[in-house]
Amino acid sequence: MNPPALRSPAILVLEDGRAFRGDSYGAEGETFGEAVFSTGMTGYQETLTDPSYHRQVVVMTAPHVGNTGMNDEDPESSRIWVSGYVVRDPARIPSSWRSRRSLDDALREQGVVGISGVDTRALTRHLRERGAMRVGISTTETDPRALLDRVLASSEMAGTELSSEVSTTEAYVVPAVGDKRFTVAALDLGIKANTPRMLAERGVETHVLPATATLDDVLAVSPDGLFFSNGPGDPAATTAQVELLQGALAAGIPYFGICFGNQLFGRALGFGTYKLTYGHRGINQPVMDRTTGKVEVTAHNHGFAVDAPLDGATRTRFGEATVSHVCLNDDVVEGLELRDADGELRAFSVQYHPEAAAGPHDAAYLFDRFCDLMGGGR
Template structure:
């Protein structure tokens, strides 16, 4: 049940550059730290909260009114809420949906997620756009700005953080094919969302979801027709074991499909660098050009790092790698960030590919669902 305003304690939000905001506690009371990022989605907050890619991030919602439809038991994308903190302007007083099982405020409190409401999220978002994503603290336990700022600056940074193993499954499991089984895929869980293996299984794939710590022997043990790397949190430059796994798989000619974090690790496996974006892409309304078809799709994003193209090489050109010829297949139309990679053999046959965004959506538009069909075609051609 919603708390009466008089029972809600004050809270503060302090960025590492000293900018502060005063509001009211939302969700659990206490103190939290993380990287301040903003999400531009007008809806889909439950899927955002339960996306493991947001581990150790404090999410600022740019939509002014959040919590209208409450929280249900059907739409979570993982076993828990992963955000380190949550920032909203006007929380819904009462959820209004026949599917709602609890309010957003109650869900945050139940899972110990510290948040803040009643602040100017537009001003905060503009600050992050101008200055870039940075460390932040939220506290309803100590509302002294100077003391909280000191603790913010002592907290961990996202650069250099290897986080995928913290959010991955501990044990392998199988999502069986719907209908006739056509292929078997080893899906390495770096922070996988529930809708991803679901969409693969709907296309006749037995999906063996493996822990992030899996070796090439673990992958080969399921006799896969293809390899998949999921989305996930952290700095791709610090995630070295999975890059080595992918290189071994590419060396053996296993077809590969990666999304989000899986795109960044694919780039590093091919010998490309990655870098941290100023404030990242987060939300469900990002325009991307598929250069292989010329089509523009509106896509769902959540990433703070991206693949860097080699200096001096035009983005339209391909580069030679130990595994084939790589090219940038997708480009963000807002800022020209690489949003997809392809690996082809010298004769032009597609061997592997990846995209930086979330074709499984959840939440978001379904423009990019064709990528799962492209993976099926790749597996068919390799059979």
């Protein structure tokens, strides 16, 4: 493990002109993305390797980051996906028996530009009031006005399709642990490694398919159920996966979606989606499961949401759709259910992350609910 590197000056400029100065952290250079903040006190390795953060610059609200280094067991994908990283007080030397490299070294090795020594409390309050926005971080530019020009010329998240950039290019299979009970076709829109792992623990063999998969590709694995994963980008910019899902619903295949999979489920049912002002990110968001009345502490990472009526059922060509989960902070739709004319559950989704890596395990029951759906529907 390398000793702490000498840090050069760095600047961060938001698209509204607010600027922060600090020290370089990770790779030298310049990067752009959407500035968002994450409220998790732990799990930075899982956050960094979550494909849902593609093209986003993540601001950590926890003041101390990097204390446990980086290991080889906890990544949620094969690489770091964030466009940039903002921390207040980085650990000088990591301390964990599982650590294989420092966070600083990992960021540098993968070319991720970051900034440290920033007043992340002030930055978070700014984003909390003004909303997520484009941002630039540079260790090569000293003039904030010049960097602002490049920030304003960078791409926005709204209207951008990104799942094809993070998805697997080849299908692969995650076998069931123990006796196989079900076969699931999982569309990789930015899937996290813990999702097929949790399915495997329940006897599910998961066929992970590229984002470009067709309904014929799904049917070819003779699935007992269809799963859509989390992922980055604007759901309104995605059409092929919505058409695939509509075909699967028409064919009567049980469905479970999380995060991006919830947004696409909403669009498949005829609802719209919209961009949240600052989104939900972190591992401490309260959500009510309206089907049971229980409140869960949940892990979130989303900047878009489904526009569906909170009360009453909406008739669709596939059945009646209702909002099953709601965020207790702001009443954002956090889950949908689809039932047939007899009231039987056909498909469901949640906006948050029941695989929760890192995060609480309150919502792990949803994988059991999916198994119950597949068992009862076949």
